[in-house]
Amino acid sequence: MTAVQIDGKAFAAKLREKIGEKAAAFTDKTGRKAGLAVVLVGEDPASQVYVRSKGKATVAAGMESFEYRLPADTPQDELVALVRKLNADDAVDGILVQLPLPKNLDEKAVIAEIDPDKDVDGITPTNAGRLVLGMDALVSCTPLGCTMILKDMLGDLSGMDAVVVGRSILFGKPMAQLLLAENCTVTMAHSRTRNLPEVLRRADIVVAAVGVPFLIKGDWLKSGAIVLDGGINRLDPEPGEEKGRIVGDVAFDEAVGHVRAITPVPGGVGATTIAVLLRNTIVAAYRNAGLGDPEGL
């Protein structure tokens, strides 16, 4: 079997078109653009890839982008003060603090400061709780994008065996909740899982984001599997390359000849993540402006 390559860029482009319309309508109704604030502390490589794609996409969608780049040794109280300032700023509808934070910072304490109504990553205790309880919530962009891709491809996911590889607050945990809500049988695998190939063997759906290049081998996957690769790993540069290539967590070249469908890296899940971030920002902007939910997103 040769897999369908899922075109994350095309999926994202369709979503961005709808978002652009909502953003324009928001500006008509309120007299200002919806705004997204991004805070990057230090130099995490995956975060740098994200920030680069994000600023451009935000402006292209008719929204405003506010970027804060802070040194890795920024003190806790300064970062908290910035988050509080953004919480209070009416021009800011969404706040994204890039994770992981440098080790000298208390990540949980920073996250708890974010206004849940501006929490476009869905990582505050309020939004995480609301997701688990099946209430309306802002939900982390990568897992929400993966769910949108799966539903677009398959329609009903009921009864499917899904394996989520990774258990982070941004990816694995919300991903598992979203798949549960779609009536999948969900298994969560992670760095202490004993026999990952065996766990993966029965998966109809594999969703991975752990940050280990090529961790998942082609022959670990069953031939009918649908594979969404959320890994963003920069390899060391090959001779003649200035920067290393960005690759996923799945050995794509092996898997592509084997499974039913797979997302490439780049151009798959990551491309969708950005569009979902804009989606969450416009949803937050509408709700906070008292305009209700924008339709069709």
Ligand SMILES: Nc1nc(=O)c2c([nH]1)NC[C@@H]1CN(c3ccc(C(=O)N[C@@H](CCC(=O)O)C(=O)O)cc3)C=[N+]21
């Ligand atoms: N609080 C927080 N929320 C996040 O969602 C978050 C984070 N922290 N920290 C870093 C990771 C990484 N991440 C990416 C999302 C999209 C691309 C992306 O745009 N990828 C494109 C372009 C890649 C390229 O430029 O080559 C693609 O895969 O096609 C990359 C990386 C979000 N993260």
Ligand SMILES: [Mg+2]
């Ligand atoms: Mg893990």
